[in-house]
Amino acid sequence: MVDLKGQYAHIQSKIDEAVLGVIRSTAFINGPDVKELATELSQYLGGTQVIPCANGTDALQIAMMALDLQPGDEVITPSFTYAATCEVIALLKLTPVFVDSDPDTFNIDVTKIEAAISPKTKAIVPVHLYGQCADMEKILDIAKRHNLFVIEDTAQAIGAEYTFSDGRKAKAGTMGTVGCTSFFPSKNLGCYGDGGAIFCNDEKLTAALRSIANHGQSRLYYHDVVGVNSRLDTIQAAVLRVKLPLLDGYSASRNKAADHYDRAFAASPKIKTPFRAAYSDHVFHQYTLTLDASLDRDGLENFLKEKGVPSKVYYPVPQHFQKAYNLRGYKDGDLPVAEELSKRVISLPMHTELDEEQLKFISDSVLEYVNR
Ligand SMILES: *Cc1c(COP(=O)(O)O)cnc(C)c1O
Secondary structure, eight states, X not given: OOOHHXXXXXXXXXHXXXXXXXXXXXXXXXXHHHHHHHHHHHHHTTSOXXXXXXXXXXXXXXXXXXXXXXXXXXXXXXXXXXXXXXXXXXXXXXXXXXXOBOXXXXXXXGGGSGGGOOTTEEEEOOBOGGGBOOXXXXXXXXXXXXXXXXXXXXXXXXXXXXXXXXXXXXXXTSSSSEEEEEOOTTSTTOOSSOOEEEXXXXXXXXXXXXXXXXXXXXXXXXXXXXXXXXXXXXXXXXXHHHHGGGHHHHHHHHHHHHHHHHHHHTTOTTEEOOOOOTTBOBOOSOEEEEEXXXXXXXXXXXXXXXXXXXXXXXXXXXXXXXXXXXTTOOOTTSSHHHHHHHHHEEEEOOSTTOOHHHHHHHHHHHHHHHTO
């Protein structure tokens, strides 16, 4: 699905030099690269504060801890997404309240959020799924009217830009109360191990986030609140400093591959290609097709596998049906779009190194199955 070796080959000398530099300096923990990365990423994102941490799941947990969410508080989130969001909600003994998805964008359906709000609701966690922003202007408006926090999960959409109706633009992760991202190797800005970061525009909250990520300390050995130990390794920061200047080029390569797929499948009524919302650009963390109900998805996966073409289903079980998170007893049909998408989506290889020949082979293989 990704070609990390191919990508590394293009930047090998810079990466090797950066990693060796950290090893030679032995500044493994909180070395200068960590601070430098935070500054450079902050500039890239338009000035938002950046707090590096150990991974994207921690970023979400630290965000919810810093907002002082209490057991029993309700948090609204889409069901059709990766489990990390719900996992953190459940770990903190908050209650996940799932909202259905928009069948076109795959993101939280903003027209269904208000019906899910109760007096216990404290936050909305939109996930910018597959690389395209959720409809943030509407989400921010709802949050403002109901006095809710917005925690953006931008693990799949770093670099994507949202356009507000007045023309103002903002990067994914910088619009809500807090933004959370992951540098997992296969993410659009991936390091060579685990990594993550939290984004925040509010000074006081930024201080709380920093403190919680660092054992709840205000200064060394003074623990004001219960925190966690969540650091980005210096080696990972050094890798990310090499890759950050390449991120926009990587997004462009992904878009080029997506355009190829779009053209290949344009004439095929049984395959729905990814919708491009007017309010967000797309950084194609995934290129995800929605198959017509008449097509056998397992059959397609096996057919592709035999041809040596990887494919993957993100995600086969919506979160409201996961044993761990179905606290409210959701039943079949409660979130029909999420349930349908989980049966019909399939993602094709998407990364920065796809060439014309590979793209043609992949799309021809998909069409061969669909048209037979
Ligand atoms: C990858 C991912 C995460 C978690 O990131 P980790 O760094 O693996 O903890 C959270 N949310 C979404 C949507 C993700 O894709």
